Amino acid sequence: MNMAKWRSYLPLATLFLLMILGSLLSDKFLTYANLMNLLQYSAESALIAVGMTLVILTGGIDLSVGSVVALTAVVSANTQHLGVWGILAVVILIGALVGALNGVVLTKFRVEPFMATLATMAIFRAVALWYTNGGPIIGTVTPAFSNIANGSLLGIPLPAVYVVVVFILGYFVLNRTPFGRHVLAVGGGEETSRLFGIKVERVKVIVYIISGVLAALAGLLITSRIGMGEPRSGFQFELVAIAVVIVGGTSLTGGRGTIGGSFIGLLIFAVVMNIMNLLNISSFVQPIVRGLIIILAALAISRMVKSKSAAAEAS
Secondary structure (H helix, E strand, O other): OOHHHHHHOHHHHHHHHHHHHHHHHOOOOOOHHHHHHHHHOOHHHHHHHHHHHHHHHOOOOOOOHHHHHHHHHHHHHOOHHHHHHHHHHHHHHHHHHHHHHHHHHHHHOOOOHHHHHHHHHHHHHHHHHHHHOOOOEEOOOOHHHHHHHHOEEOOEEHHHHHHHHHHHHHHHHHHHOHHHHHHHHHHHOHHHHHHOOOOHHHHHHHHHHHHHHHHHHHHHHHHHHHOEEOOOOOOOHHHHHHHHHHHOOOOOOOOOOOHHHHHHHHHHHHHHHHHHHHOOOOOOOHHHHHHHHHHHHHHHHHHHHHHHHHHHHHO
16 A cells, blocks of 8 residues: 555544544543534534535635625524524525525626625624624524424434434435536536536536525524524634535545545544533634644645645656
């Protein structure tokens, strides 16, 4: 097995070592309650990371997801009279619309994904703040709605179930459908994809819609969990999602990456944060550690790409 192949297993090896470290540092780490807690509080990041993976695989980026979380968090808190299914429908519609807006702006108007979603990030956050006059919507969440994030299935917290389900669905879409193959093809080369009859613009719009819907559902989940609509929800969620995807081995240039890798990336971040919480490390220090992980992941990916290029030149 060559060095490049070994490096592809680096995220999994890192997770394994972190699990060992966690078990050595705290006797609470490997308990069922703690592991379920770890998954439970990763649910919002999991939803956003799957959408972000698909976007990045096409060579794009979606900086608006955190603001979409905030927007749907406040809307879901203010539409409790519609019932759970009504709220869900409204939230999905909002997510689809904002995702479609992102997709159309960058495909029809040829705006770079970074700039397009940077602009919508500011717009959606401003709309959320305007909608609530800058304050939270408190005391409106019904017990049925609260159960979405605080309930359980066969003793397993529902958010932990959501994490597993969303990654399974993401894996199926990317690896078992023509659309998934088109996503990878577009990220590998747009002009080549067009020559093979792939509708590149349509693929891009769809991945941004998926990203928008999953971010919207994350906003709904936050409101269900905390019991109020907070317009400042989702702060820096886009950075966390991008970091999860990078740590999982997906290339920011598109065309290379897996949903499974993003799942491993999510667990790496969740385990690191969990260990620091168990050790009572300051919340001000935790972002520093997160940043260092991103730097190390970027270095590993950069070296992997260089080694592949060198191997290709040698052959």
